[in-house]
Structures are given as C-alpha cells and as structure tokens.
Amino acid sequence: MFEKVTLIGIGLIGSSLSHVMRREGLTKEITVSSRSQETLDRAEELGLGDNYHLDAAEAVRGADLVIVCTPVGAFESVAKTIASSLSDGAIVTDVGSVKGSIIKQMQPHLPDNVHFIPGHPVAGTEYSGPDAGFASLFEDRWCILTPDEDADEKAVEKLTSFWKACGSMVDIMKPDHHDLVLAITSHLPHLIAYNIVGTADDLATDSKSEVIKFSASGFRDFTRLAASDPTMWRDVALHNKDAILETLGRFSEDLSAMQRAIRRGDGEKLFDLFTRTRSIRRSVIEMGQDVAAPNFGRADGSED
Amino acid sequence: MFEKVTLIGIGLIGSSLSHVMRREGLTKEITVSSRSQETLDRAEELGLGDNYHLDAAEAVRGADLVIVCTPVGAFESVAKTIASSLSDGAIVTDVGSVKGSIIKQMQPHLPDNVHFIPGHPVAGTEYSGPDAGFASLFEDRWCILTPDEDADEKAVEKLTSFWKACGSMVDIMKPDHHDLVLAITSHLPHLIAYNIVGTADDLATDSKSEVIKFSASGFRDFTRLAASDPTMWRDVALHNKDAILETLGRFSEDLSAMQRAIRRGDGEKLFDLFTRTRSIRRSVIEMGQDVAAPNFGRADGSED
Numbered sequence: 133m134f135e136k137v138t139l140i141g142i143g144l145i146g147s148s149l150s151h152v153m154r155r156e157g158l159t160k161e162i163t164v165s166s167r168s169q170e171t172l173d174r175a176e177e178l179g180l181g182d183n184y185h186l187d188a189a190e191a192v193r194g195a196d197l198v199i200v201c202t203p204v205g206a207f208e209s210v211a212k213t214i215a216s217s218l219s220d221g222a223i224v225t226d227v228g229s230v231k232g233s234i235i236k237q238m239q240p241h242l243p244d245n246v247h248f249i250p251g252h253p254v255a256g257t258e259y260s261g262p263d264a265g266f267a268s269l270f271e272d273r274w275c276i277l278t279p280d281e282d283a284d285e286k287a288v289e290k291l292t293s294f295w296k297a298c299g300s301m302v303d304i305m306k307p308d309h310h311d312l313v314l315a316i317t318s319h320l321p322h323l324i325a326y327n328i329v330g331t332a333d334d335l336a337t338d339s340k341s342e343v344i345k346f347s348a349s350g351f352r353d354f355t356r357l358a359a360s361d362p363t364m365w366r367d368v369a370l371h372n373k374d375a376i377l378e379t380l381g382r383f384s385e386d387l388s389a390m391q392r393a394i395r396r397g398d399g400e401k402l403f404d405l406f407t408r409t410r411s412i413r414r415s416v417i418e419m420g421q422d423v424a425a426p427n428f429g430r431a432d433g434s435e436d
Numbered sequence: 437m438f439e440k441v442t443l444i445g446i447g448l449i450g451s452s453l454s455h456v457m458r459r460e461g462l463t464k465e466i467t468v469s470s471r472s473q474e475t476l477d478r479a480e481e482l483g484l485g486d487n488y489h490l491d492a493a494e495a496v497r498g499a500d501l502v503i504v505c506t507p508v509g510a511f512e513s514v515a516k517t518i519a520s521s522l523s524d525g526a527i528v529t530d531v532g533s534v535k536g537s538i539i540k541q542m543q544p545h546l547p548d549n550v551h552f553i554p555g556h557p558v559a560g561t562e563y564s565g566p567d568a569g570f571a572s573l574f575e576d577r578w579c580i581l582t583p584d585e586d587a588d589e590k591a592v593e594k595l596t597s598f599w600k601a602c603g604s605m606v607d608i609m610k611p612d613h614h615d616l617v618l619a620i621t622s623h624l625p626h627l628i629a630y631n632i633v634g635t636a637d638d639l640a641t642d643s644k645s646e647v648i649k650f651s652a653s654g655f656r657d658f659t660r661l662a663a664s665d666p667t668m669w670r671d672v673a674l675h676n677k678d679a680i681l682e683t684l685g686r687f688s689e690d691l692s693a694m695q696r697a698i699r700r701g702d703g704e705k706l707f708d709l710f711t712r713t714r715s716i717r718r719s720v721i722e723m724g725q726d727v728a729a730p731n732f733g734r735a736d737g738s739e740d
Contacts, residue, residue: 254650259730314650324632347726395681426561
C-alpha cells in the first residue's frame with residue numbers, strides 16, 4: 133500500500149501501528165522517529181521499525197505516509213521540523229485526540245505539495261510507551277478523519293483504506309464537531325476519572341489505603357482511565373479547552389441538580405435518572421463498543 | 437455450618453449467596469423470600485432455594501441464619517415483619533451498602549434473643565435480579581461486618597467463618613466509618629457515573645448516537661456502573677445522605693480547581709494531578725482488587 137511509512141512518536145498508538153502494518157503488510161519500510169534516545173533504543177529492541185532517527189526531518193525523507201503520533205502539544209514543532217523534508221505528494225496525517233488545534237499548529241507550516249489529512253483512531257488503553265502497542269488495538273474501533281473541504285479525494289481514499297486495513301471503521305467529520313464529540317466521549321470521562329482519583333489521593337494515608345482496599349465497589353473502574361499518560365492528557369486539556377470547559381460546565385450543572393435531589397430526598401428524580409442511563413449501556417453493547425460480560429469480563433474472582 | 441439459611445430478597449447478592457452456599461455445603465436448607473411472586477417463581481425455576489415464601493415471617497421460622505438482601509429502603513419493613521418469627525439465638529445479618537441507616541431501621545424492632553450483626557460484602561456487577569448471581573462473586577473481595585460493641589463474640593466469629601467460606605476476606609468496622617469509606621469508594625463513583633451518562637443522555641439524538649459510537653474512548657467505562665440497579669442506588673443515595681453530600685462536596689471543589697487550571701492553561705498543575713493518580717492504580721492492582729490487563733482485559737478487539 134505504501135513504500136515507506138514514517139512514525140513520528142512511538143508510544144501506544146505508534147507502536148500499535150507498527151505491529152498492525154507488519155501483520156497486514158501495509159508498507160515496505162517503517163521509519164521510526166522519537167526525540168528521546170531512550171525511547172528510540174527501546175523501539176529498536178522491539179523491532180518496531182526498519183530504521184530509527186532522532187531527527188524527524190531525516191525520518192520523513194522519501195516517506196509517502198507520515199503519521200505524527202506525539203502528544204498534541206508537540207505538533208507545531210514537528211510541522212516546522214519536517215516541512216522542508218517532506219516528499220512531493222506525501223500524505224501527512226496524525227493520531228491526535230484534538231483536531232482543531234492540530235490543524236492550527238501544522239497547516240501554516242506544511243508545503244502545498246503534500247496532502248495533510250488529520251486523523252484520530254478512537255482506541256487506546258491505559259498503558260503508554262513503545263512496549264504498550266499491539267496489532268489488534270484498532271479492530272472494530274472507529275477512526276475519524278477530518279480532511280479540509282478541498283482535500284485530494286484520492287489521498288483521503290487511500291488513508292481510509294489504510295485504516296480499514298488496520299481493522300478500523302472510518303468516519304469523516306468537521307474538526308470542530310470532532311472536538312465537541314470527543315470532549316464528551318473521551319476528554320470529560322478522563323478528566324472526571326483523574327479528578328475522583330485525585331480526591332481520594334488527597335485523603336489521609338489511612339483512608340487512602342481503605343479506598344484502595346475496597347475499590348472493587350466502584351472506584352477501581354476510574355483508576356484505569358486515571359492511569360493514562362499524563363503528558364498526553366495535559367496537552368488534550370490545554371488544546372481542547374473551549375469544548376472541554378463547555379462540557380465540564382454541563383456536567384457540573386447536572387451534578388448540582390443531583391446533589392440537590394439527594395439533599396431534598398427526592399427519590400423519584402434519582403430513580404428516573406438511574407433508570408434512563410441503563411439504555412445507553414445497552415446501546416453501547418449493541419453497537420459492539422463494549423462487552424456484555426459482567427465487570428467488563430475481568431478475569432478475577434468476580435466472574436464464573 | 438448452618439441448619440437453615442433464609443435469604444430475604446433474591447437479587448444479585450442473594451442468588452450469588454445461594455450458589456456459593458450450595459457449592460460449599462454451608463447449610464442443609466435454603467429458604468428464599470421475595471415480595472414479588474414473579475421473582476420468587478424465577479428463583480424457583482433456577483433452583484436457588486429449597487422452599488419459597490412471599491411472607492418473610494414464614495420464611496425465617498426455624499432459620500439459624502437470616503440474611504436480608506433487599507434494597508436499603510426496605511429494612512424497617514422487613515424487621516417489623518420478621519421480628520416475632522425469629523428463632524431464639526438466630527444470627528440476623530444483611531448485605532446492604534449502607535450500615536448506619538440499616539441499624540437505625542432494624543435494631544429497634546428485633547428481639548433481644550437474636551444476634552444482629554450487620555454486614556456488607558464489597559462485591560457486585562452491573563447486573564441485578566435472581567439470574568445475575570454466580571458462586572464466585574465474593575472471591576478475594578472484602579466483606580465488612582459492623583457488629584455492636586456488645587455483640588456476641590461467637591456469633592461474630594461464626595458469621596466471619598461463613599463469609600470466609602464464601603471466598604471473602606473479612607474486616608470489622610464501626611458503622612459510621614463504613615459509611616464514610618464506602619461513600620468514597622462506591623457511592624461517589626456510582627453517582628458520578630450516573631451523572632456523566634445522564635449528561636450524555638440529555639444531548640440531542642444525533643449527538644447521543646455519536647457518544648455511543650465513539651464510547652470506546654473512555655465513556656463506555658462509566659456506562660457499566662450507570663447500568664446498576666436503580667432501586668438499590670436510589671436507596672443508597674437517600675440513606676447515606678450525609679456522607680455522600682460531604683464526599684460530593686469535596687469532589688466538586690476539586691473539579692472547580694481543575695476547571696480553573698484548564699481555563700488558565702496551567703499545564704504544570706494538570707500534569708502533577710495526572711501523574712499522582714497513577715500510583716493509586718498501581719496499588720489497586722498490587723492489592724489484587726483489579727486486573728493489570730489493558731482495558732480490564734475486555735475480550736474484544738482491544739487486546740491481543
């Protein structure tokens with residue numbers, strides 16, 4: 133499908149892309165770039181690329197597909213670095229969780245003779261780094277592309293085929309709409325999880341160890357999202373600020389209403405809310421976005 | 437271990453107790469009681485008891501262990517109903533997620549010749565009803581007992597052995613302390629999950645279906661807790677009001693601080709929070725309260 137794919141950044145997503153590209157034979161050559169020598173060495177030990185570069189400009193030379201897999205805060209610097217080394221007609225894409233900011237950071241620096249098509253595979257785990265990747269990460273998950281209106285159709289089609297070959301379903305969206313939808317489905321849940329685990333972390337040592345001890349009663353679910361990569365999530369929070377603050381505002385309003393219902397002993401209101409949320413769970417399972425097994429099918433004492 | 441155990445209420449916890457008591461041979465006879473004929477019929481189809489009663493007073497006659505497994509709001513009515521039919525020396529316990537309120541509801545009605553030892557197995561899934569139970573639910577989970585200071589030691593020991601035979605570890609606590617700890621580890625997470633899924637449920641139909649479609653990016657984790665039994669959780673919210681409002685207050689304060697950090701672009705503060713929450717996840721896994729597998733080891737496309 134491609135002659136040479138360059139991965140700039142080799143964390144969970146970059147390394148998963150390497151695994152799936154190898155498995156599916158999507159490119160003849162994989163070039164890996166990272167600003168950190170340590171990460172690059174580890175990527176080499178894991179055999180994630182065919183060659184390795186600290187300098188992203190070196191890495192993109194001759195590549196017909198460049199995928200930026202760094203935290204969202206690094207995109208302007210990456211764009212400036214690679215701009216003059218990109219091959220004529222290359223597709224430049226990314227995997228960032230925010231699209232508006234990425235376009236603002238990269239677009240002005242990229243030359244006209246490349247196809248810039250922002251992307252976001254909606255997939256991940258709580259683990260990060262080059263060791264965290266695996267080939268099936270993208271299977272049955274959506275990948276959202278946010279091409280410009282005058283983007284080259286063939287390039288969009290080629291990138292679509294690439295993600296489908298990685299196991300994904302592909303959706304096309306406007307960048308702003310992406311950022312609003314993901315603020316609700318991804319950014320808010322992560323921030324809420326960080327917040328609740330932070331609230332527990334502030335407790336005195338005794339209470340904190342009790343929270344951990346009895347965490348199977350609900351709390352443990354939040355600790356997974358709150359173990360995600362801090363750099364990635366700091367950058368998401370800073371670069372999708374408006375949509376996140378809007379979403380946090382709605383959440384806080386609803387939380388105040390719930391608090392009032394509890395204070396007033398309004399059981400009917402609580403029962404109504406706790407009932408209608410069930411149907412969303414059913415839809416998530418029906419659409420193949422989660423498993424129906426109790427407790428996510430955790431392989432511990434909680435299932436038969 | 438016991439001659440006759442009576443389960444009042446036969447939902448997830450009651451039916452799981454039935455399965456594990458049979459597997460471990462903990463009693464000669466299991467009597468099941470439910471206020472609903474439909475539930476009782478279903479329990480009989482599933483063979484969860486040796487006999488079945490709509491009337492809890494009938495059900496407890498001759499039992500040396502009575503376990504109340506109804507929602508927390510029903511305890512006073514249950515206590516009044518069974519009080520005069522309890523056998524001399526019987527142990528009366530429960531599985532409710534709130535302890536202070538349950539003691540207030542039951543204690544005044546129970547006769548002096550029974551041993552009332554409140555309990556709470558810290559275990560569950562998002563499913564409810566007599567079909568949801570399974571024998572291994574309590575394995576490696578904590579069960580908290582909150583006996584009165586002058587409770588009979590032998591009775592406490594016997595109930596402790598019972599829960600250990602069910603696979604649990606047992607802890608003894610003051611009721612108020614239990615209610616505060618569980619407000620943080622269980623009640624707050626459930627209420628937050630209900631709230632965030634409720635916020636999404638309020639969106640227009642188009643946006644709602646997008647939230648479901650892209651839920652694998654974080655949101656889906658919350659839908660599990662938000663699919664829990666509405667009656668149970670309404671009663672918990674109403675019966676542990678003070679501890680829950682205190683905990684919600686702390687959470688909201690922390691959320692405001694996070695909101696301010698995002699608005700001001702304070703990346704350092706966000707990075708610090710997102711980093712220290714990771715160590716709690718590690719402790720939860722080290723203490724055997726969750727699995728280390730990515731995405732809770734969900735058996736879908738997200739793992740190798």
